Amino acid sequence: MNYNVTSNEPVFCFIMEKDFYSQVYEIVSLIPKGKVTTYGAIAKALGVARSSRLVGTAMVNSHSSKLNVPAHRVVNRNGLLTGKHHYETSTQMMELLEQEGLKVINDQIQDFHKAFWDPLNEI
C-alpha cells in the first residue's frame, strides 16, 4: 500500500502503514463466530505465504494487545488446536470453540473443512 512519505499528515500514514501484527489481528477479528481459519491462510492473505510462523508469534503476542482478538479461531492447517497451551487452562480454547457451536475431539476440530473460513474470500 502506497503512501506519500513527504506527506504532512502523519496520522494518515500511521493508519495506512499498519505493522504485520495489526494486520493479522484485523483478519482474525473478521473471522465469524463458529468459523475458524489457519495460520497459513492468514499469511497467504497478507502476501507472505511462507511466513506462517509469524502468524503464530502474533497470536502469542495477542494477549497483550488492547484489541480483543479471537485467537482461538485460528488453528493449524489440520484443524488441530496447537495453541491451546497458551491459554489459562488446556481446555479453555476448546471450550470457547464449543461455545460457538463447533465440535472438538482430541484437540481436533470436527468437520474442519466445513468450519473453515478463508480470509482470501473477504479481500
Added chain:
DNA sequence: GTGTTGACCCCAA
C-alpha cells in the same frame, strides 16, 4: 553481536 526456539507449512523420498 550470535544462537536457539517456536500457536507453521510445503515437498521430496
Added chain:
DNA sequence: TTTGGGGCCAACA
C-alpha cells in the same frame, strides 16, 4: 503411508 529437511523471522537468552 510417515519422516525429515528447508524456509521463514520475531522474540528471547
